[in-house]
Amino acid sequence: MKTGLDFLLAAKRCEIDGLQRLALTATWVDVTARLVHTLQRERGLSNMYLAAQGERHTGARLTQIAMSRQVEADWRQQIERVDASAAQAGPGARLFSRIAYVLQGLDGLDALRQRIDERRWDTAQSTEAYVRLIAALLAVVFEAADSASDPAISRRLVALFNFMQGKEFAGQERAVGAAMFGSGHAEQAEQQRLLHLIESQERCLEVVGTYAPPEIRAMLSAPHVSATLADLERLRRVLCTTTQGSVLKPELSQVWFDTCTARIDAMKAVEDRLTQDLGEACSAKIAQAQAELASFGAISADAPPDPLDFYQAAGDGAQAAQASKSFALTLERSVLDLVHDQAKRLQAMGDELEAVRASLNERRVIERAKGLLMAHRHLSEAEAHKTLRQMAMNQNRRIVDVAEAVLAMADVLPAARS
Amino acid sequence: MKTGLDFLLAAKRCEIDGLQRLALTATWVDVTARLVHTLQRERGLSNMYLAAQGERHTGARLTQIAMSRQVEADWRQQIERVDASAAQAGPGARLFSRIAYVLQGLDGLDALRQRIDERRWDTAQSTEAYVRLIAALLAVVFEAADSASDPAISRRLVALFNFMQGKEFAGQERAVGAAMFGSGHAEQAEQQRLLHLIESQERCLEVVGTYAPPEIRAMLSAPHVSATLADLERLRRVLCTTTQGSVLKPELSQVWFDTCTARIDAMKAVEDRLTQDLGEACSAKIAQAQAELASFGAISADAPPDPLDFYQAAGDGAQAAQASKSFALTLERSVLDLVHDQAKRLQAMGDELEAVRASLNERRVIERAKGLLMAHRHLSEAEAHKTLRQMAMNQNRRIVDVAEAVLAMADVLPAARS
Numbered sequence: 001m002k003t004g005l006d007f008l009l010a011a012k013r014c015e016i017d018g019l020q021r022l023a024l025t026a027t028w029v030d031v032t033a034r035l036v037h038t039l040q041r042e043r044g045l046s047n048m049y050l051a052a053q054g055e056r057h058t059g060a061r062l063t064q065i066a067m068s069r070q071v072e073a074d075w076r077q078q079i080e081r082v083d084a085s086a087a088q089a090g091p092g093a094r095l096f097s098r099i100a101y102v103l104q105g106l107d108g109l110d111a112l113r114q115r116i117d118e119r120r121w122d123t124a125q126s127t128e129a130y131v132r133l134i135a136a137l138l139a140v141v142f143e144a145a146d147s148a149s150d151p152a153i154s155r156r157l158v159a160l161f162n163f164m165q166g167k168e169f170a171g172q173e174r175a176v177g178a179a180m181f182g183s184g185h186a187e188q189a190e191q192q193r194l195l196h197l198i199e200s201q202e203r204c205l206e207v208v209g210t211y212a213p214p215e216i217r218a219m220l221s222a223p224h225v226s227a228t229l230a231d232l233e234r235l236r237r238v239l240c241t242t243t244q245g246s247v248l249k250p251e252l253s254q255v256w257f258d259t260c261t262a263r264i265d266a267m268k269a270v271e272d273r274l275t276q277d278l279g280e281a282c283s284a285k286i287a288q289a290q291a292e293l294a295s296f297g298a299i300s301a302d303a304p305p306d307p308l309d310f311y312q313a314a315g316d317g318a319q320a321a322q323a324s325k326s327f328a329l330t331l332e333r334s335v336l337d338l339v340h341d342q343a344k345r346l347q348a349m350g351d352e353l354e355a356v357r358a359s360l361n362e363r364r365v366i367e368r369a370k371g372l373l374m375a376h377r378h379l380s381e382a383e384a385h386k387t388l389r390q391m392a393m394n395q396n397r398r399i400v401d402v403a404e405a406v407l408a409m410a411d412v413l414p415a416a417r418s
Numbered sequence: 419m420k421t422g423l424d425f426l427l428a429a430k431r432c433e434i435d436g437l438q439r440l441a442l443t444a445t446w447v448d449v450t451a452r453l454v455h456t457l458q459r460e461r462g463l464s465n466m467y468l469a470a471q472g473e474r475h476t477g478a479r480l481t482q483i484a485m486s487r488q489v490e491a492d493w494r495q496q497i498e499r500v501d502a503s504a505a506q507a508g509p510g511a512r513l514f515s516r517i518a519y520v521l522q523g524l525d526g527l528d529a530l531r532q533r534i535d536e537r538r539w540d541t542a543q544s545t546e547a548y549v550r551l552i553a554a555l556l557a558v559v560f561e562a563a564d565s566a567s568d569p570a571i572s573r574r575l576v577a578l579f580n581f582m583q584g585k586e587f588a589g590q591e592r593a594v595g596a597a598m599f600g601s602g603h604a605e606q607a608e609q610q611r612l613l614h615l616i617e618s619q620e621r622c623l624e625v626v627g628t629y630a631p632p633e634i635r636a637m638l639s640a641p642h643v644s645a646t647l648a649d650l651e652r653l654r655r656v657l658c659t660t661t662q663g664s665v666l667k668p669e670l671s672q673v674w675f676d677t678c679t680a681r682i683d684a685m686k687a688v689e690d691r692l693t694q695d696l697g698e699a700c701s702a703k704i705a706q707a708q709a710e711l712a713s714f715g716a717i718s719a720d721a722p723p724d725p726l727d728f729y730q731a732a733g734d735g736a737q738a739a740q741a742s743k744s745f746a747l748t749l750e751r752s753v754l755d756l757v758h759d760q761a762k763r764l765q766a767m768g769d770e771l772e773a774v775r776a777s778l779n780e781r782r783v784i785e786r787a788k789g790l791l792m793a794h795r796h797l798s799e800a801e802a803h804k805t806l807r808q809m810a811m812n813q814n815r816r817i818v819d820v821a822e823a824v825l826a827m828a829d830v831l832p833a834a835r836s
Contacts, residue, residue, distance in 0.1 A: 002498055004521035011514035018511075080420055093436075093567075094764045096429035101757045103422035108725035115726070129729040149511075307526035308533070310519075311547040339519045346512045354779070361772065 005296070005335050008342060012293045018149040019289060023282035025144045028078040029157070030275040033164060035075045036137050037268055038068045040171035043130035044257060046116050047123045047175045051182020051253065054119050065113060072106060091147030098140045105133040123179040127172070134168055146360050151352035156281055158356055159211035160274045166204030167267045173197040174260035177239055181253035186242040194239060196382035207359065213277060219270045228263045235259060296338065309336050362400040369403035372410055423714070423753050426760060430711045436567040437707060441700035443562045446496040447575070448693040451582060453493045454555050455686055456486045458589035461548035462675060464534050465541045465593045469600020469671065472537050483531060490524060509565030516558045523551040541597040545590070552586055564778050568703060569770035574696045576774055577629035581692055584622030585685045591615040592678035595657055599671035604660040607798075612657060614800035625777065631695060637688045646681045653677060714756065727754050780818040787821035790828055 045061040079099060112129050115121040121129070141164060145157035173194060180190050209217055219225070235256050242248060306312075366388065373384040388406070392399040463479040497517060530547050533539040539547070559582060563575035591612060598608050627635055637643070653674050660666060724730075784806065791802040806824070810817040 001494060002521075004518040004525065007514045007518035007521060011511040011518065014510040014514060076419060092432040093429040094761075094768065096425045096432060097757060097760045097764055100422040100425035100429065100753070101761065103420075103425060104754050104757060105728045107422065108728045111725040112729055132729060307529040310523045310526045311530055311550060335518070336522050339515060339522060342515045343512075343519060346515055350512065 003335075004339060008335060008338055009293065009296055011342060011346070012289060012296060015149070016286060016289045016293065019153070019282060019286045022148055022150065022153050023279065023286065024081065025148075025157075026275065026279045026282050028075075028082065029141055029144055029160065029278070031071070031075050031078045032137055032141055033160075033271055033275055035068075035071045036134050036164060036168065037264075037271075038064070038071045039130060039134055039137075040168065040174075040264065041261070042068050043127060043134075043171065044174045044178055044261070046113075046126050046130070047178045048182060048253060048257060050116060050119060050121075050123045050126060051179055051250075068109075072109075076106075091143060095140065095143040095147065098136070098143050102133070102136045102140060105136050109133070123175075123182070127175045127179065130175070131172060134171070138164055138168060142360065142363075146357060149353070150285060151349055151356055153278070153281055153285065154353055154356045155211045156213075156274070156278045158359060159208050159216075160271070160278060161360075162204045162207040162211070163267070163271055163274055166201045166208065167264060167271060169197045169201040169204065170260065170264050170267060173201070174257065174264065177235070177256050177260065178253055180239055181248050181250060181256050184248055184250050186239065186244060186246055186248055188244045191240050193380075193382050194236070196385060198236065200385075211356070211359075212274065216270065216273050216277060219273060222266075225263070225266050228259065228266060231259045232263055309334065365400055365407065366403045369406040372406060421753075422757060426753060426756055427711065427714055429760060429764070430707060430714060433567070434704060434707045434711065437571070437700060437704045440566055440568065440571050441697065441704065442499065443566075443575075444693065444697045444700050446493075446500065447559055447562055447578065447696070449489070449493050449496045450555055450559055451578075451689055451693055453486075453489045454552050454582060454586065455682075455689075456482070456489045457548060457552055457555075458586065458592075458682065459679070460486050461545060461552075461589065462592045462596055462679070464531075464544050464548070465596045466600060466671060466675060468534060468537060468539075468541045468544060469597055469668075486527075490527075494524075509561060513558065513561040513565065516554070516561050520551070520554045520558060523554050527551070541593075541600070545593045545597065548593070549590060552589070556582055556586060560778065560781075564775060567771070569767055569774055571696070571699055571703065572771055572774045573629045574631075574692070574699055576777060577626050577634075578689070578692045578696060579778075580622045580625040580629070581685070581689055584619045584626065585682060585689060587615045587619040587622065588678065588682050588685060591619070592675065592682065595653070595674050595678065596671055598657055599666050599668060599674050602666055602668050604657065604662060604664055604666055606662045609658050611798070611800050612654070614803060616654065618803075629774070629777075630692065634688060634691050634695060637691060640684075643681070643684050646677065646684060649677045650681055727752065783818055783825065784821045787824040790824060 042061070042064045045057055045064050049057040049061045082096075082099070112121075112126075116126050138161070141157075141161045145154065145161045148154035148157050176190060176194055176197065180186060180194075205220065208220075235252065238252070239248070239256075369388060370381060370384040373379050373387055374381060377384075377387075379387065388399055388402055391406075392402045395402065460479070460482045463475055463482050467475040467479045500514075500517070530539075530544075534544055556579070559575075559579045563572065563579045566572035566575050594608060594612055594615065598604060598612075623638065626638075653670065656670070657666070657674075787806060788799060788802040791797050791805055792799060795802075795805075797805065806817055806820055809824075810820045813820065
C-alpha cells in the first residue's frame, strides 16, 4: 500500500523527469538555433547571387549550402532522440506536429536550391521560402517554451525564443536590404518592410530584456556590438530615406551584407550564451531536485507522526502548531510538514509559470489577429501589424487587447473577395 | 531516419496517450466522488451523535463508518494504479502532492473517530475536521481537471469539480443545520455561515450550468429535485430567521437531516451521471483519435508529394493551391495537408483549453485572496468571502479582479497581530 511519503517522492520524481526532458529540449533547441543561423546566411547569399544575375557569390553560396546540409544532418539526428512516449499530451502533440511541418520543409530544400541555381525564382520568392522554413523552426522553439514545467527554465526559453525571433528579423532585414542594394533602386514597399523588420527586432529584444539573466542582457550593449550597430544605422538610413525609384549603389550590397552579418554573428554569440545558460540552469535544477529527493528519503521512518496532526495543524493553525512542536522536533520534520511545503512551492511555481506563459500567449493572440487581417483584408504582414498598432493607439489600449477584439470579431467578418 | 509522417503519427499517439490517462483519471475521480459522499454522511451523523450527547444515532453512525472504510479501501486501491512515470511534470507533481496530503488525512481518520466516540471534540471541531479532509479530496479532482489535455474532457471535469464542490457546500449545510437544531438554539454566526454555504452552492451550480452537457443540466430541475428543495427551503427559513438565542426544536434535527440527505442523494445521482458521461466521453475521444491514426497510416506512400509544396502551398496561398490541385487528387491527401489540418486543430484545442482552464484559475485566485484575508485580518472563510464580494460591489468590478488586486497587495499588507 502506498503511503503519503510515497506520493511525495513520486511528486518530486515527476518534477525531476520534467526537468530532464527540459535538459534534452535544451540540447535540440541549441542545434535548432544553429540550423536557423546557417539557413539565414544561405538566404542572404542566395539573394546576393540572384540580384547579381548569378554572376557573383556562387562559390560563397555553395560553401554555405554545404554547411547548411551538415547542420541539417545534426538537427535530424537530434530530433530522432526526442522521446515520443515521455511527452505531455497537449504540448507534445503540438511539438511533434511542428516538427513534422519542419521536415516537410527540409525535404523540399534541395528543390528550392535548384530553383535558385537556375534563377527561376526571384529574390522575393527566395526570401519568402527561407522565411517560411525558418518560421517553422522557430515555431518548434516556441512550443518547447510553452511546454516547460519550471518557471525559471520557462523564462529562459521565452528569452531565447524572442532572441531567435529578433535575430530572424535581423536576418530578414539583411536579405531585404541585400536585394534592394542589389537591384540598384529603392522601392517604397520594400522600405516599409525594412522599417517593420527593424521595429519588430526591437520589440523582441525588449522581451529578452525582461526574461534573460542580467549578465546576458549586458552582452547586448557591449562596445563592439554598439560599433557595428552604428555602421548599420548609417546604411539603414541610406536604404530608408532614398526616394522612391532613386538609384542605390549596387557596390554597397557587399558592405551591407558584411555589416549585417557582423551584427548577426554578434547576436549569435549572445544566443550561444543563452542556450548554454539554459542547459546549465536545467542541470542545476536537476541537481537541486535530486538533493531534495534524497533528503525526503532520509526522514522516512524517523518521526512517527501524531495521526491527528492533519486535522489540527493544517490551515490557519499551522504556524502555531509548528511553533509549539518545534522545541521537541528541532531537526525532524514530519511528512505532513513536507507535504505542506511542497504544495505551497508547487502552487507558487504554477502561478509563476502561468505568468511567463501569458507573454507567449499574447504573442500567439497577436499573430492570429495579424493572420486574420492578412486573410480578410489582403494585407501584408507589415500592413497587418501596422493596422493593429494604429488601432491600439487610437483606442488607447494594449496591442494584445486590440488583437483579442479582432479575433472575437472573426465570426462576423465578411469573407475576403479574391 | 524519421519522416514528417512519423512525427504526425507521434503527435496523434501523444494525444491518444493523453486521452487514455484521462480515462484512468475518470475512474478514480468516480471513486473519489464516492468517498466524498460517504464521508459527508459520516460527518452529518457524527454531528447528530455529538449534538445528542452520544445518546442517539450511535448505530447509524457506526454503520456509516463501516461503509466509509469500505470506500476508502477502494480509493486506496485505485490510487495504487495511478502511473507516476506517465504523468506530466507540473500538473503531475501537484496531483501527487495533493494525494500525499489526502493520505495523511485518511491515516488520521480513526483517531478522529475516536475523539468523536469519546465526545472529546464538539460539533464545530468535528465538522471542521471532515471539511478539511473532503477539501483535500476535492483538491485532487481540481488538479485532475487542471491537467486535462482535451478541452471537451476538461469542460466535463470542470463541471464535475464544481458540482462536487457545490454538493460539499450542501453537505456542510446539512452538518451546520444539524448542529443548530441539535443544540436547540440559533446563533447569529452559524446563521451567517449557513447563508454563505447556500450562496456558495448556487455559485458552483452556475458554473456546472455553463460546462455540463445539457441533458445533465436538465436533471438539476427535475420535479422530485424541486419538491425536495421546497421542503429544504422551509427549514432553511426556520434556521435563518429565528432570532439570536431563540429556541429551535431539536426534534426537527432528524427532519432536517433527512431532507438534506434526500437532496444530496439526488445530487449524487446527477454526479454519477456526470462521472459516467466523463468516462464515455473519454472512450469516444479515444476511438475517434485511433480512427484518425489509422487513416494517417493509409495515406503513407500513396501520393509522392511535390517537394516544393511546402514553399508554395503554405500560408496565404494554401486555399488557392489546394483548389488547383483538388481535381487531380480528389481522394488523396498529402502529408503536408494533414500537417496543416493537424496544426490548426491542435491550436484550436489549445485555445479552447486555455479558456476552460481560465475558469479554474479564477477559482484559485479567489481562494488565495480569501486565504490571505483570513490570515491577515483573522476572518472566517464566510467573512473573507463577504469582504471580497462587498469590495467587488463597491468598486463595480468582478470578484476575481478584486481578488487579484488583494493578492497584488499581499507584500505590503502588515502581518496580523495574534
